[in-house]
Amino acid sequence: MMMPSTKLLKLKSTTSNATKNIPSTTTTTTTATITTTATTTTTTTTSTTNASQYYKNKTLILDLDETLVHSVRLGSEASINTKVNASVIRKNIEVQCDKQNLIYEVYKRPHVDFFLKTISQWYKVVIYTASMAEYADPVIDWLDQDNLISQRFFRQSCVLKNGNFLKDLTLAEQDLCKVCLVDNSPIAFDLYKENGIALPTWISNPNDESLLDLLPFLDALRFAADVRSILRLQHKLK
Numbered sequence: 570m571m572m573p574s575t576k577l578l579k580l581k582s583t584t585s586n587a588t589k590n591i592p593s594t595t596t597t598t599t600t601a602t603i604t605t606t607a608t609t610t611t612t613t614t615t616s617t618t619n620a621s622q623y624y625k626n627k628t629l630i631l632d633l634d635e636t637l638v639h640s641v642r643l644g645s646e647a648s649i650n651t652k653v654n655a656s657v658i659r660k661n662i663e664v665q666c667d668k669q670n671l672i673y674e675v676y677k678r679p680h681v682d683f684f685l686k687t688i689s690q691w692y693k694v695v696i697y698t699a700s701m702a703e704y705a706d707p708v709i710d711w712l713d714q715d716n717l718i719s720q721r722f723f724r725q726s727c728v729l730k731n732g733n734f735l736k737d738l739t740l741a742e743q744d745l746c747k748v749c750l751v752d753n754s755p756i757a758f759d760l761y762k763e764n765g766i767a768l769p770t771w772i773s774n775p776n777d778e779s780l781l782d783l784l785p786f787l788d789a790l791r792f793a794a795d796v797r798s799i800l801r802l803q804h805k806l807k
């Protein structure tokens with residue numbers, strides 16, 4: 570919100586100076602005040618248009634596993650060893666894979682619902698996962714009951730390199746000025762390092778606040794003409 574409020578402050582200042590220059594006769598003052606008001610209205614409209622050039626036209630791509638959720642297949646060794654605090658929201662999701670019905674217990678990262686609701690007001694939100702669609706699709710359905718997510722990309726959309734699944738961000742947005750990827754695996758944004766935002770891996774910590782912590786940064790980033798100019802700085806600082 571920094572940008573619009575700064576511009577409004579400048580506008581108020583201009584209006585005030587114009588009014589001070591008005592001659593002191595009553596008739597002239599009235600006319601000048603009307604003119605000034607009309608100018609202010611026009612300028613305010615232009616200001617909003619300029620801000621919207623940056624605002625709400627960017628795409629935020631989110632990884633799924635260990636970024637927004639963590640899952641274990643029931644009956645697997647991981648499910649026997651994983652003890653997740655009862656406060657963490659979970660759901661058993663049935664997945665059909667190779668003609669088998671598998672049950673996954675899926676845990677929501679703390680604050681994920683608030684995070685999605687908030688960022689969807691700022692960005693076009695896309696999920697891009699290296700997981701198979703058979704598993705990820707029903708998980709995203711559960712996460713996105715308010716239809717906040719615009720697109721989904723799965724493993725078949727990843728680029729396989731040296732055994733790693735890399736993400737081709739241009740599938741979601743051709744213009745690299747306007748797209749970033751939040752992922753717990755930095756290797757995922759190896760093709761477009763300057764567009765990546767690394768998030769700590771989440772497994773089960775019920776007190777994790779990483780998604781909340783990211784919100785102020787994303788709130789500011791949406792106003793950048795080129796997101797890489799900001800994200801480049803975080804890579805240099807590391």
Ligand SMILES: [Mg+2]
Pocket residue numbers: 632633634635636752753754
């Ligand atoms: Mg991940």
